[in-house]
Amino acid sequence: MSDIVLSFDRVSKRYRLRRGWHTLSFGEAIGRLRRRVRASDTASDDFFWALRDVNFQIRQGESVGLIGSNGAGKSTTLKILSRVTVPTHGTFSAVGRVGALIEVGAGFHFDLTGRENVYLNGAIMGMSRAEVESKFDRIVAFAEIDRFIDTPIKYYSSGMAVRLGFAVAAHVNPDILLVDEVLAVGDAAFQAKCLNKLAELREQDKTIVLVTHNMTNVVQHCDRVIWMDRGTVRAAGDPEEIVEQYLQAVQPQTAAAAAPTLDESAPIRIGTVTARDHRGETDQPLVYGARATIEVEYEVTAPVSDPVIGITFVNATGHALGGLTSRLAGLKLDVSQPTGVVRLVLDPVIFTRGTYKVSVSALDERIQRFYDMKSQAASFTVDGPSLATREVSGHVVYPHHWESNGGQPS
């Protein structure tokens, strides 16, 4: 288990920006020509470093996720791993046959039939004729296009072509598989099939490098995560930890105090928002299944008739998970004092493990006009069932119990 099959040793990759001569003024062109002639064409504005001193090792049988925002160097890393290009500096080594599930169907010729393309694509991915022949039926079944296999693929829907491409690539059977964002292909049922294929390869002790923006897939299917940022490795390690760090970094915390008041003349304003766990602590994670409180302080500056407080829960990437208002429970806010506190009691907390934020708003009595709105006014973490166990998915676990035909579980 400890033998290293992929290794990057101080790998750097430089791209020339290749601004065409026609984009330059006459003077710039002369300047460039002179630099070229003097063999000192190293003006930094002509180059872009996609990777700088990247080091990592991947062991046999490991499943590694590669994450990072666009332009972080993931694609360049993948290109070097798949031998499509070579590093400018440093060394890359690979042991075993590397197969790539990258841009599936890149080798398709649209005038050829599905059948002809299966053979062609198989060959491009390094399969022998006998290998393609022996896997042909399984490939066609996987792609679910058996009726159209002898139709030129220019008549295929884009989904069919992509499924066929994935089906071929998934049957290449390399020792090391590079997967780039292809899990986003097809409908939910086809994605399930793809995940099964991935699980099957993991069981066969294949090495997998998965590049994706889907953090759930990373947490659920990787043993380790490498987080790339601006051409370097920012962090590597346990998927849940690294994904958490990554999500916090891409969606920086907005301090509640910094959020401007929506309308200075509004009669009610949101103050500090605090999340408290079941013991009332503010610096501890909320515990799944236990009580928790979101405490909202507010300020009343003018007489106001029956205002409403709204709270929306937001995940780490900023997507709203759902919101509710004080009106739903029929609460009448106390606006007789200049300041007040209202508490939303979650009993129990139903979130899965992770980081969450709350946006808090104050609205008029018809719940139509905002008096105030504090986006991401507070954030909290939850200690609860983890996606990594694959026992839950998403962000919430609905209050529930199961029954089977024998009766209730113990």
Added chain:
Amino acid sequence: MTRNPLRELAQYAYLILSFTRRDIRARYKQTALGAAWAVLQPLSLMVIFTLVFDRVARIPTGGTPYPIFSYSALIFWSFFSTTVSQGTLSMTANSNLVRKIYFPRETLLLAVLLSAAVDLAIAFAMLGALMFFYGVAPTVTLLWIPVLLAVQVMFTFALICVTSAVHVYFRDVGHALSLGLQLWMFATPVAYPMSVVPENLRSLYLLNPMATIIDGYRRAILYGQPPDLARLGMVVVFVVALLGVTYMSFKHAERTFADVI
């Protein structure tokens, strides 16, 4: 990461065949005449050449009917010009693949040669019909054709190793291609016999390896003569040396094709 390129190429033999099959199938898909185009092209050139060089310019052919005189060179020249132009453009024509998937890039060049060879075979069958029609008897010197073809293929491959790689960086190559090939054809004894080249220009003229090769085909097919062995020997030495240098350069350059293509 040093690999023996030839050993690796052998592992990709099936890919070469697959690219070849793709090129052939795709070439004649949605055509009404299909593979007849392989004959129609040299045949129509033959008609034009006969009108221009035989009827108008009265090129001497040593008694051979001009149509078969030109056709016997044209089919091999067509093979050369087709493979040079398609080979030169093959990296950029497959940029989608080159950008995303690793495979030895010369498989594309070899597939161009193989798929064009199929057209050559069809056109060659037509040559048999013409020989019968004009009463040209085949001789044992026809056995020189495979030898000459091998030299031509090696020369072409060596050439497109360079032109295809340069074309990745400078698309000017593609623009210069058809003009260059036309000039080259007139510097090669396709439309006229070697004998019309002035004696004092002959050694300069023979710096063109295709001159010796095309002349060799015609001697073997029409005149029952072996090629000029001294000249062919020099061409072989030159081609082998060229092949070594250009193939190595190609293998070096191909590593970063994906970055610029």
